Amino acid sequence: MTQEQRALYKTLDEILWTEWDPIGVNEIEEARDEYYDYLPEIFKLKLNNADRETIAEYLFKVETEHMGLFASIENCRKVADKIISVSV
16 A cells, blocks of 8 residues: 555545544544444545445445444435545
């Protein structure tokens, strides 16, 4: 992984932690690793220039199918927009 890719990975992690945070734990430092399992897929989607809907659908699927939550596709789209806007 290049230095730029490491920086991107860290930025994406921060977006998931601060902006996405579907279970609302980002104020609990002990839970900092809560979204690490989803980060590799988000990183891959970003590197492959996935579009807004693809990223949003992945986040929505994680929230609804993996976490069993009631999710907002619009919120997932907002997070996807932030992910897309990150420079590689």
